[in-house]
Amino acid sequence: MMLKQRTIANPVKTVGIGLHSGRKATLSIKPAPVNSGVQFVRVDLPEPVLIPADALSVSDTRLASVLQKEGVRVSTVEHLLSACAGLGLDNLLIEVDCEEIPIMDGSAASFLFLIESAGIVEQDAPRQFMVIKKPVEVRDGDKLARLEPFFGFKLDFRIDFKHPAVDKTGQHFVVDFAEHAYRSEIGRARTFGFAHEVEALREIGLARGGSLDNAIVLDEHRILNNEELRYEDEFVRHKILDAIGDLYLAGHPIVGAYVAEKSGHGLNNALLRKLLDDPSAYSIEAFTLANAPAAYTSESQPLFF
Numbered sequence: 001m002m003l004k005q006r007t008i009a010n011p012v013k014t015v016g017i018g019l020h021s022g023r024k025a026t027l028s029i030k031p032a033p034v035n036s037g038v039q040f041v042r043v044d045l046p047e048p049v050l051i052p053a054d055a056l057s058v059s060d061t062r063l064a065s066v067l068q069k070e071g072v073r074v075s076t077v078e079h080l081l082s083a084c085a086g087l088g089l090d091n092l093l094i095e096v097d098c099e100e101i102p103i104m105d106g107s108a109a110s111f112l113f114l115i116e117s118a119g120i121v122e123q124d125a126p127r128q129f130m131v132i133k134k135p136v137e138v139r140d141g142d143k144l145a146r147l148e149p150f151f152g153f154k155l156d157f158r159i160d161f162k163h164p165a166v167d168k169t170g171q172h173f174v175v176d177f178a179e180h181a182y183r184s185e186i187g188r189a190r191t192f193g194f195a196h197e198v199e200a201l202r203e204i205g206l207a208r209g210g211s212l213d214n215a216i217v218l219d220e221h222r223i224l225n226n227e228e229l230r231y232e233d234e235f236v237r238h239k240i241l242d243a244i245g246d247l248y249l250a251g252h253p254i255v256g257a258y259v260a261e262k263s264g265h266g267l268n269n270a271l272l273r274k275l276l277d278d279p280s281a282y283s284i285e286a287f288t289l290a291n292a293p294a295a296y297t298s299e300s301q302p303l304f305f
Contacts, residue, residue, distance in 0.1 A: 001288060001289050002126040002127070002286055002287070002288055002289075003126065003127045003286070003287050003288070003289060003292055003296065003297075004122040004123055004124070004125065004126060004127055005034050005035070005090040005091060005122070005123040005125045005126070005127050005128075006087075006088055006089050006090055006091075006120055006121065006122055006123065006127070007031045007032055007033075007089060007090065007091040007092060007120075007121060007123055008029060008030070008031050008089070008092065008115060008118040008119060008120060008121070009031065009118055009119030009120065009121045010031070010118045010119055011028060011029065011030045011031070011118065012028070012029050012114050012115065012117055012118040013026065013027065013028045013029075014026075014027050014102065014104075014110070014114050015027070015102065016102025016103060016104050016110075017102055017103060017214070018075075018076065018098065018099075018100030018101070018102060018103065019064070019076055019100070019103035019106075019191070019214060019215070021075075021098065021099065021100045023098050023100065024098075025096055025097060025098045025100055025101065025102045026096070026097045027080075027094070027095070027096050027101060027102055028043075028094070028095040028096075029092055029093075029094050029095075029114070029115065029118065030092070030093040030094075030095065031091070031092070031093070031121075032091040032092050032093045033091060033123075034090075034091060034123045034124065034125035035091070035125060036091045036093075037052060037053065037054075037090070037091060037251060038052070038053035038081070038084060038089070038090075038091065038092045038094065038248075039051065039052050039053065039092070039093055039094070040052075040053065040067060040074045040077070040094045040095075040096065041093065041094070041095050041096075042072055042074065042095075042096060042097070042098075042099065043095045043096070043097050044097040044098060045072065049069055049070055049072040050069070051067045051068070051069040051072065051074055052067075052069075053067065053077065053081060053094075053248065053249055053251075054249055054250075054251050055249040055250060055251075055269055055272035055273055055276060056273070056276070057069060057249075058249065058265075058269045059073065060073075060075070061264070061265035061266035061268075061269055063265075064076040064077075064078065064265065065077050065078045065081075065245065065246055065249070065265045065268075065269070072099075073099045074096060074099060074100070074101065075099055075100045075101070076100050076101050076103065077101055077245070078241075078242050078245030078246055078265065079101070079103070079104070079106075079107065079108050079111060079191075079241065079242075079245060080094070080101050080108075080111050080245070081244075081245040081246075081248040081249065082108045082111075082186075082187075082241050082242065082244040082245030082248065083108040083111035083112050083115060083187065083245075084111075084115070084248060085182075085244050085245065085247070085248040085253065086108065086112065086182030086183065086186070086187060086244065087112065087115055087116070087120060087182075088120075088253070088296070089115070089120065090123075090127060090253075091123065103191070103214045103215075104214065105190065105213070105214055106190035106191040106192075106214040106215045106216070107187060107188050107189055107190045107191070107230075107238070107241065108186070108187045108188075108241055108245075109187050109188045112183060112187050126286035127253070127286060127287075127296075128252050128284050128285070128286060129252055129253050129254070129255050129284070129285050129286070129287060129296070130250050130251070130252040130253065130254050130255065130256075130282050130283075130284060131255040131256070131282060131283045131284075131285050132147050132148060132149050132150070132254065132255065132256030132257075132275075132281065132282055133149060133280065133281055133282055133283055134148075134149065134280065134281050135147070135148040135149070136148075136271065136274055136275045136278065136281050137271075138267055138270045138271045138274055140266075140267055140270075142261070142262065143261060143262040143263055143264075143267055144259075144260065144261045144262075144263065144267070145243075145258070145259075145260045145263040145267045145268055145270070145271040146258070146259045146260070146271070147254070147256050147257070147258055147259075147271060147275060148256060148257050148259065149256060149257075150255070150256050150257035151255065151293050152176060152177065152178045152255065152257075152293040152294060152295045153176075153177045153178075153253070153254060153255065153256070153257075153293065153295040153296070154174065154175065154176040154177070154178075154257045154258070154295075155174070155175050155240050155243060155244065155257070155258045155259075155260075156172075156173075156174045156257065156258070156259045156260070157172070157173055157174075157236055157239050157240050157243065157258075157259075157260045157263070158171060158172045158236070158260070158261050158262070159171045159172075159235060159236045159239055159262060160261075160262055161235070163194075163218060164221050164222070165218050165221070165222050165223050166218070166235050169229070169232055169233045169234065169235055169236075170232060170233030170236060171233070171235070171236050172236060173233055173236045173237055173240060175237075175240060176295070177295035177296075178293065178294035178295045182244075185237070186237055186240055186241050186244065187241070188230045188231070189230065189231060189234045189235075189237035189238035189240075189241050190214075190215060190216050190230065190234065190238060191214075191215050191216070191238055191242075192215055192216035192217070192218065192234075192235055192238065193215050193216075193217055193218070194217075194218050194219075195217055195218065195219045195224065196219070196220065212224060212225050212226075216229070216234065216235075239260075239263075239264075242264075242265065242268075243258060243260060243263065243268055246265055246268035246269065246272070247268065247272070249269070249272060250272055250275070250276075252284060253296065255285075255293055255296075
């Protein structure tokens with residue numbers, strides 16, 4: 001039996017605030033037909049523009065992944081897309097009435113709950129996987145991101161912020177989805193930022209909706225939030241959450257290993273573009289339940305639950 005594509009059973013809707021714009025946003029997620037992929041549409045415009053969730057649509061990576069087509073933007077897509085990857089979804093229509101996806105609590109947890117409340121259904125078409133055939137790497141100074149052959153889906157991330165509160169936590173984490181669950185290990189990790197950067201960011205139109213309710217905020221010495229970290233190494237786990245969302249823009253679930261040192265949205269996008277530029281670096285394949293990587297099999301589905 002082939003592994004099949006998946007979408008949601010019913011439309012769902014939520015409302016929240018954009019992290020960078022500070023604007024109220026209404027988000028609707030709807031089922032979509034086989035082989036249509038994930039597409040965003042701005043419903044606040046006179047003429048709707050469909051924006052595909054793919055690496056070549058990324059136009060800006062300053063503190064978020066921004067998709068753009070014909071001058072129409074949808075920003076901060078990475079947490080929602082990370083949840084979609086964690087739930088193994090292939091086809092969706094995502095409507096939003098402004099240019100930014102709501103930040104919710106700063107993690108993927110709210111999106112996981114929203115999507116699961118819609119129900120997930122299999123579709124009558126084989127799921128297409130992007131299988132990494134040879135290493136692909138990009139660097140920017142001491143930062144790197146790499147994809148390499150691996151029969152599964154594994155992420156290995158190291159951060160180095162040189163901040164007292166971050167230094168107290170683990171700054172290296174490896175997650176192999178044949179062994180670990182997205183929901184419990186990654187999905188609740190929140191975004192984070194530094195109080196001294198907020199004023200400068202707001203001057204350039206960023207972080208206008210950020211607060212202690214939707215981000216971990218640090219001053220020069222400590223975490224300002226009253227609640228404890230959700231994971232002892234929540235900072236690096238959130239970077240993995242972001243990376244999963246960014247890698248989802250490959251257009252297919254990846255069969256391979258991702259290794260990163262201090263990477264971010266820009267380097268992740270550069271990595272996908274380099275991969276897509278070299279057809280010998282990957283193949284598009286379908287799998288049966290019997291021969292699929294354990295991270296993606298429907299019997300155990302550790303990636304999805």
